[in-house]
Amino acid sequence: MTDTAPKPIDSRGPRWVGGVTFVLAVATLLIALLIPLEDTLLGRILSPEFLVLLVLWVLFTVGTVGGNRAHPVAILFRLLVQPRLGKPAELEDPRPPRFALGIGFALTTIGLVLHASGVLYGLVVAAALVVIASFLQAFAGYCLGCQVYLLLVRGGLIRPKTPLLA
Amino acid sequence: MNVWAAIGVTAGIVALAAVLAVVWRATNGRARSVDADRTFTPGSLPGLDGLAPGATLVQFSTAYCSNCPATRRFLSRVADERGGVAHVDVDLTHRPDLAKRFGILQTPTVFVLDGAGRLVSRIGGAPRRDELVAVLDRLDPLPEWSI
Numbered sequence: 001m002t003d004t005a006p007k008p009i010d011s012r013g014p015r016w017v018g019g020v021t022f023v024l025a026v027a028t029l030l031i032a033l034l035i036p037l038e039d040t041l042l043g044r045i046l047s048p049e050f051l052v053l054l055v056l057w058v059l060f061t062v063g064t065v066g067g068n069r070a071h072p073v074a075i076l077f078r079l080l081v082q083p084r085l086g087k088p089a090e091l092e093d094p095r096p097p098r099f100a101l102g103i104g105f106a107l108t109t110i111g112l113v114l115h116a117s118g119v120l121y122g123l124v125v126a127a128a129l130v131v132i133a134s135f136l137q138a139f140a141g142y143c144l145g146c147q148v149y150l151l152l153v154r155g156g157l158i159r160p161k162t163p164l165l166a
Numbered sequence: 167m168n169v170w171a172a173i174g175v176t177a178g179i180v181a182l183a184a185v186l187a188v189v190w191r192a193t194n195g196r197a198r199s200v201d202a203d204r205t206f207t208p209g210s211l212p213g214l215d216g217l218a219p220g221a222t223l224v225q226f227s228t229a230y231c232s233n234c235p236a237t238r239r240f241l242s243r244v245a246d247e248r249g250g251v252a253h254v255d256v257d258l259t260h261r262p263d264l265a266k267r268f269g270i271l272q273t274p275t276v277f278v279l280d281g282a283g284r285l286v287s288r289i290g291g292a293p294r295r296d297e298l299v300a301v302l303d304r305l306d307p308l309p310e311w312s313i
Contacts, residue, residue, distance in 0.1 A: 005229075026176060033172035096232035131176075132183040140187035145230030146291075147272040153262040160260040 006095065009068055010088040014097035016077045017063065018138030021056065021104065025130040028052045032124045041116060049123055050115055056130065057108040063101035068094050071101065099145035100137055104130060194291035197278070197301050204285040206277075211264070213254045217283050220250030220306035223298075224277040228259040231273040233292045241276065244298065250281075250306055280305050 032049035044050060063071035069078075082088075107126050114122025136142035152158045167175070208216045211224065223241050227234035238255055245253040258265050258273065268277075271290070278287040278301050287301045 011232075026180065029179065030172055030176045033167045033175055034169065092232055093229070093235060096230045099230040128179045131179050132186065135180065135183035136187055136190070140191065142187065142190060143232040145228070146233060146274075149228055149230040150258065150262070150265050150271060150273060154265055160262065 008091035011092040022134040029127040060105040096145040197297040218252035222279040
């Protein structure tokens, strides 16, 4: 019934990823609030807020597609931070943090598309949601997959991979 | 937007996140008594093969839940420590129908069933030890020798 769990990872890795995500999302939000929306598509795509959010989008995409350990911040964590911390006290299933990266990917994609389309505050709202989610994940130990997965499956927005078994 | 307004709005969003974190921490893992009459019989849930005489702890989990494995270890330890208590884990990853039927919005969610299979309490989030122990004590006071 239960899927076989993949190899567990050091649970401090996703926390660091969340922390760096939080800093970048705060920067995106601040810049987006300061700079008025450009009139042309090219102007909007080359605007600093779009480019900073694009960096976040690339990070989320790499983490979602390649897995937690492929996330550039996770690689830096393993190279620079983990050796100084010693052995992890806790290992965790990689699926929940990867699910959270997928949520980040979805939010930033929506933000970029809305901003490019010239929707006022589209990018601001997306960045604010990433700020809130990454804060909770990095500093409060909140797990997005614990609630959002059920809501999305119950709402029919994502479908479980295998057919329902009675 | 001018610099101070932008800083103010950004700080407001971060403050909102902090408030949500505090609320989440304060409410998570608390036991809630259930008044509605809902009884589970063996076989009514996947993995629920029988009912323990004292209490049965039914845990609902998914593959995307980082707090579920620790809750699983905790509840099976509680079941081992106390006589007459059993622990069952129900995987909702592929069963949104069950989540809908029982109004489950987060994982882990724990249903505490009494010896007759009646749902007496539900706990959303990783259960707090003191809350769970209080529920179990009300159902089935610990025998002298185990104190």
